[in-house]
Amino acid sequence: MQHTRIPEQLPVMEKLKILSDAAKYDVACTSSGTSRGNNGKGIGNCFDAGICHSFAADGRCISLLKILFTNECICNCRYCLNRSSNDVPRATFTPDEICELVMGFYRRNYIEGLFLSSGILNSPDYTMELLYQTLRKLRTEYHFGGYIHVKAIPGADPALIEKTGFLADRMSVNLELPTAEGLRRLAPAKTREKILRPMRQVQNRMEENRNELALYRSAPRFVPAGQSTQMIIGATPESDFQILSVAESLYQRFDLKRVFYSAFVRVNDDSALPALPGGPPLLREHRLYQADWLLRFYGFEAGELLSEARPNLNVLFDPKCDWALRHLEEFPVEINRASYQTLLRVPGIGVKSAQRIVKARRLGSLDFPDLKRIGVVLKRALYFITCRGKTLYPVKIEEDYITRNLLYVKEKLPPQLQGDVTYQQLSLFDDGMPLSFGEQAGLLAAEGQELLTAGADAGGAGRFV
Amino acid sequence: MTTIFVCEDSLDGILTGVYEAWDSRLGHENVRLQTEAEGTLELFCQYRPVRRDLEKAEKVLRTVRRRMGEKAREAVCYAAACTDERKADAIYRLIVLGLSMADGTKAVDCLQNPAVLLVEKLRYKAWHEAERMLGFLRFEELENGVLYARMEPPYAVLPLIAPHFADRLYQENWIIHDLRRGQAAIHRAGGGWFLTEAEALSALEKESRSGTEQEFQKLWQAFCSSIAIEERRNPRCQQNLLPLRFRPYMTEFGADRSRTVLN
Ligand code: SF4
Numbered sequence: 001m002q003h004t005r006i007p008e009q010l011p012v013m014e015k016l017k018i019l020s021d022a023a024k025y026d027v028a029c030t031s032s033g034t035s036r037g038n039n040g041k042g043i044g045n046c047f048d049a050g051i052c053h054s055f056a057a058d059g060r061c062i063s064l065l066k067i068l069f070t071n072e073c074i075c076n077c078r079y080c081l082n083r084s085s086n087d088v089p090r091a092t093f094t095p096d097e098i099c100e101l102v103m104g105f106y107r108r109n110y111i112e113g114l115f116l117s118s119g120i121l122n123s124p125d126y127t128m129e130l131l132y133q134t135l136r137k138l139r140t141e142y143h144f145g146g147y148i149h150v151k152a153i154p155g156a157d158p159a160l161i162e163k164t165g166f167l168a169d170r171m172s173v174n175l176e177l178p179t180a181e182g183l184r185r186l187a188p189a190k191t192r193e194k195i196l197r198p199m200r201q202v203q204n205r206m207e208e209n210r211n212e213l214a215l216y217r218s219a220p221r222f223v224p225a226g227q228s229t230q231m232i233i234g235a236t237p238e239s240d241f242q243i244l245s246v247a248e249s250l251y252q253r254f255d256l257k258r259v260f261y262s263a264f265v266r267v268n269d270d271s272a273l274p275a276l277p278g279g280p281p282l283l284r285e286h287r288l289y290q291a292d293w294l295l296r297f298y299g300f301e302a303g304e305l306l307s308e309a310r311p312n313l314n315v316l317f318d319p320k321c322d323w324a325l326r327h328l329e330e331f332p333v334e335i336n337r338a339s340y341q342t343l344l345r346v347p348g349i350g351v352k353s354a355q356r357i358v359k360a361r362r363l364g365s366l367d368f369p370d371l372k373r374i375g376v377v378l379k380r381a382l383y384f385i386t387c388r389g390k391t392l393y394p395v396k397i398e399e400d401y402i403t404r405n406l407l408y409v410k411e412k413l414p415p416q417l418q419g420d421v422t423y424q425q426l427s428l429f430d431d432g433m434p435l436s437f438g439e440q441a442g443l444l445a446a447e448g449q450e451l452l453t454a455g456a457d458a459g460g461a462g463r464f465v
Numbered sequence: 466m467t468t469i470f471v472c473e474d475s476l477d478g479i480l481t482g483v484y485e486a487w488d489s490r491l492g493h494e495n496v497r498l499q500t501e502a503e504g505t506l507e508l509f510c511q512y513r514p515v516r517r518d519l520e521k522a523e524k525v526l527r528t529v530r531r532r533m534g535e536k537a538r539e540a541v542c543y544a545a546a547c548t549d550e551r552k553a554d555a556i557y558r559l560i561v562l563g564l565s566m567a568d569g570t571k572a573v574d575c576l577q578n579p580a581v582l583l584v585e586k587l588r589y590k591a592w593h594e595a596e597r598m599l600g601f602l603r604f605e606e607l608e609n610g611v612l613y614a615r616m617e618p619p620y621a622v623l624p625l626i627a628p629h630f631a632d633r634l635y636q637e638n639w640i641i642h643d644l645r646r647g648q649a650a651i652h653r654a655g656g657g658w659f660l661t662e663a664e665a666l667s668a669l670e671k672e673s674r675s676g677t678e679q680e681f682q683k684l685w686q687a688f689c690s691s692i693a694i695e696e697r698r699n700p701r702c703q704q705n706l707l708p709l710r711f712r713p714y715m716t717e718f719g720a721d722r723s724r725t726v727l728n
Contacts, residue, residue, distance in 0.1 A: 016684055021691040038635045045633045052706075053600040054717055056693035059702030063600075066692060104681045107612060107637065108604045109630075110716070146633075265696045280696055359574070373576065 015091040016101065022071040022082050023117055026174075026230065027262045031063045031112035031147040033225030034169045042143025044106060044113075046169065051112050064115035064149060065105055069093055069130055073119030077176070077187040079235050081267045082119045092121065095134040099142050106146055113147030113169070114138070120153065128156035128164065135167040147225075152198040154190065161198055162205060162222075170225040170257070173199045175250075178243045182236035186272060196254075202227050203255050226257030233288060234281040235264040235273060239311035244291055244302040251295065261288045287313040294319055297351055298344045318411060321347040324384060325406075328397055331384040336365045347406075348381030368392050379409050467497055469507075472515040472553060474500040476545040476624070479553045480522035482515045483560055489513075493561050498553035525560070533563035534570035543595070544587035546621040555583040595622040599629055601711045604639060605682075606675040612639040613669055615714045623650055624660055631658045642666055682716050689717040 032050030052061040070092035071082040081088060098116070105111045116134065121127050131150055138144045149170040152161045165171050173195055177183050180192040202223060209222035229250060231243060247259040263280035266273055291313060294300040298320070305319050306312070314322040324331065324347050333342050335357060343354040356374045360366060367387045372378055382392040383402045395401075468491055472482030479500065486496045497510075506512070530538040541556055558580030563572030575581045604612035612634065616623075623643045627650040630639065634652070641650045642663055649663035712718040 013684060013687060017687050017691050020688050024692045024694055038632045040635065043634060043636060047599070047629070051596075051600040054689060054715070055703045055707040056689060057700055057703055058693045058695075058697040059699040059706060060693070060697070061706070062689065062692060065688065101684065104677070105685060107634065108606070108681060108685070108716070109600075109602050109614070110685050263697075265694060282697070 010091055012097055012101070014089075015093055015097065016067070018089050018091040019068045019071060019093060020066060022119075023066045023068045023115070025081070025262065025265060025267075026066065026115070026117055027060075027260045030258070031149075033257060034147060036145065036224075039143075039145055042145050043103070044145030046145075046147050047112070053109070053111055063112045064147065065102055065111050065113070066115040067093070067098070067101075067117075069098070069116060069118035069127070069134065070121045071119045072121050074122070075120055075187070075189045077189070078268065078270050078272050079186055079232060079264065083268070086268065093134075095130065095137050098134050099138050099144075102138060102144060102146075103142055106144070111146075113144075113149070115149045117151040118153065124153045124155035125157050125160065128153045128160040132160055132164045132167075135164055139167050149225075152202060154194045154198055156198070158198070158201050161201060165202060165205060165223045166220050168223055170228060171202050171223045172228045172230070173202075174230045175246070175259075176230070176232060177236050178231050178238040178246050179236070182238060186235060199227065199229065199254055199256075206255070227254070228258040228260060229256060230260040230262055232264050233261050233285050234276065239306075240284070240288060240291070240313045241302070241306035241308065241311040243288060244295070244306060247292055248295055248302040259292060261285050261292070283315060284313070287315070287319060291319040299341050300345075317406070318347075320345070321380070321406060325399055325403055328399060328402070331397060332386045332391060333384065334389065335371065335385050335387050336361050346381055346384045348377035348379070348384070350375075380406065466509055466511055467495055467507075468511045468513055469497045469499050470513050470515050471499050471501055473517045475517065475621070476542055477519055477522040478515070478517045479545050479556055480525040480541075481518045482553055483525050483557050484518070484521040485513070485515050486557060487561075493558075496557075498557045500550065500553050529560060529563070532569040533560070533572055537563055537570065537573050540573055540584050540588040543591040543625065544584045546591040546595075546625060547587040548620060549583070549587055551583060552587055555580040555587070559584045591620050591622060591625065594618055594620050595625045597711070598622055598626050601707070601715060602626070602630075602641065603714055603716045604634075605716075606678045607669070608673055608675050610638065610675065612637055613672075614639070614641045615644055615670070616641065617645040617714075618643065619645075621646060621648075623648055627652070627658050627660070640666065640669065642669070686717050686719075 030050050031046070032048060034046040035048035036046040038045045050063060052063050054062040056062055068082070070090075071088070072090045072092055073080075073082045073084055076083040076085050098114070102111075102114050106113070116131060118127050118131060121130070131153070135148060135150060138148070147170075148168045149172065150164060150168045152164070152171050152173045154173060161171075175195055176187055176190060183190050183192060183195075205222050206226070209219070212219040213221065231246070233243065243261070250256045250259055263282050263285040264274070264276065265280045266276050291300075291302075291305055294305065295302065300320075300323070305323055313319055316322075317325065324345065330342075330345075333346060335343070338346075340354055340358050343349050343357055344351065349357070353371075353375045357366065357371070357376075360370065360374060365388055366374075368378065371381070371385075371387070378392065383395050383397070383405065385391070468486075468489065470482045470486045470489075472478040472485075479498065482498045486493075486498055489496060526538060526541070529541055537559070541559070544552055544556055558578070559572060562575065562578060562581065563569040566572055573581065573585065576585060598616060598618060602614050602616060604614045607613050621643075623641060623646070627641065630641065630650075631652050636654050637652070638654045639652045643649065647663050648660060649666050650658050650660055652658040
């Protein structure tokens with residue numbers, strides 16, 4: 001290693017700058033998933049939906065103090081700023097320094113808690129031990145009751161990972177790249193098996209913990225907010241189909257709470273990395289979040305949205321709209337009879353409006369004005385639905401016709417994509433007018449809860465209206 | 466002739482109005498509720514001022530909770546925090562509806578009823594504001610260790626957010642000051658919180674901060690600027706999610722008067 005070791009005495013301010021800068025590419029910043037009151041002894045509680053405390057200049061939510069324990073890393077992953085071959089300033093916190101920062105920030109209501117990741121100092125075990133010591137101090141000496149998200153270091157002793165998990169709300173192991181081949185190319189020190197092993201361990205331990213909790217309500221809780229992971233999008237040539245299939249199997253086979261997608265930012269000048277002249281692939285990231293949303297809440301399967309023959313998501317339409325256009329034989333559906341699952345598949349109908357429809361139609365049959373009140377986006381839905389057997393206008397159920405018409409309906413992209421070049425090109429199709437401020441604000445107001453969490457999670461998860 | 470009950474613009478004021486209007490036995494269709502200083506005087510109406518009465522207000526709220534459920538109670542509290550001039554009457558109508566139903570918990574779902582819909586809309590507005598305040602509020606540590614926060618929210622969300630901080634910062638002495646309404650919530654370490662008029666607090670604004678306060682503010686500012694990814698820079702998006710009106714009291718946007726050097 002050619003970098004010079006920075007002396008411990010580096011001021012906390014310098015360490016904070018270096019180690020937050022080094023942690024910023026990790027997208028997960030949500031503080032959701034745990035609800036816990038103050039234990040009466042110390043400071044802190046957890047709020048189930050998560051709370052955003054600020055927004056950075058890139059529009060991403062700041063909820064947790066997101067830092068690395070150290071960026072002195074023995075590995076040389078090619079996409080990473082902290083790789084051992086880079087000549088960047090290095091720093092390592094002490095557990096006490098982190099505790100002081102967390103407490104000082106938390107008392108002032110700057111943060112919901114801590115997101116602690118790390119480069120690998122000396123060895124995985126050595127690093128994991130430091131993370132464990134930090135959490136132990138924070139929980140038992142500083143009596144911190146707020147949110148903690150910690151990384152499990154692949155290759156570390158399972159016993160250490162387990163001990164740490166009992167102190168954290170969420171644990172994550174980053175998948176980094178969607179396929180084993182991608183890892184081989186860009187992160188030779190990591191293998192798929194090495195990454196999946198701690199993921200499996202956390203999953204099994206959570207399962208056991210559920211049984212313990214069923215027996216003894218006061219049993220200590222293991223990773224109560226569940227496990228998440230992250231994939232870098234666009235550093236390697238995987239298709240959206242591959243990526244979504246991986247995500248799907250992670251949800252199904254590893255019981256993950258969330259999979260995060262991180263548009264690749266080219267921080268290293270390395271011939272193995274793609275050039276990305278248009279900047280990080282933000283629209284692609286957004287489409288993946290939307291598709292991910294469909295997997296988790298709308299009952300879709302990856303294989304329905306994409307296939308070997310159509311391996312990438314449509315940039316023009318959100319994935320649900322795209323699916324509907326390719327399955328016109330299933331439409332129109334009758335609002336007063338269609339099952340909840342069917343309603344969910346209609347463009348313009350979200351989870352909330354589908355639930356409201358099912359509830360409201362028990363009291364009497366619904367017509368278009370009712371749908372409008374319920375929150376259905378009629379200008380999108382109208383091609384796909386009937387009320388009491390009638391469509392809103394005389395429409396043709398025909399792909400070209402609907403496609404043309406839908407292109408004129410502005411898609412409400414999240415503000416994260418406002419400056420996106422690809423989107424600006426696309427907006428040629430929708431009246432040539434990007435979304436106005438007012439429309440954005442309206443969008444925010446309309447989907448407050450969902451957006452807050454979505455924004456918190458990744459700076460722009462998929463939402464459907 | 467319609468009788469208009471004019472109540473104080475506060476949750477307790479409105480709930481007292483609900484009690485009085487109901488108790489008057491004039492018939493629901495013959496009464497209306499209105500908050501003070503709102504609306505123009507109408508001819509052919511009789512105005513009846515309502516004096517805020519905590520006991521009556523408490524009774525109404527308990528009844529709402531028991532017969533109409535927690536969701537309705539919350540909706541009433543949040544809607545009352547808004548500034549809409551129709552809110553008092555809408556709350557009254559919602560309660561009348563709920564108490565007339567076999568299952569009062571269904572009342573909040575009757576969105577085809579304009580009063581219920583209005584309460585729901587107002588609830589959402591206040592909730593959204595309160596939710597953001599939970600995150601955007603900033604405490605500063607005074608020399609005596611007390612945590613002090615300032616805000617100027619458009620709606621009266623202080624009583625809605627105080628319980629959250631009472632739990633979270635249970636072992637701390639803290640004060641949240643609503644400068645717009647001249648109100649403060651005060652919490653004693655290990656105890657409860659209460660709401661008070663804040664005239665006496667104006668001195669706090671100028672009181673000196675603790676020795677480490679400035680250090681933590683600088684650390685936080687450094688963190689906020691280094692955590693942003695340059696390649697994804699998007700101030701417009703930032704502003705959509707965190708409108709300028711919140712920023713005057715937020716540390717990371719240069720809220721502290723002692724830090725003019727950094728601006
Ligand atoms: S292990 Fe790889 S990705 Fe992680 S800090 Fe080290 S070089 Fe970066």
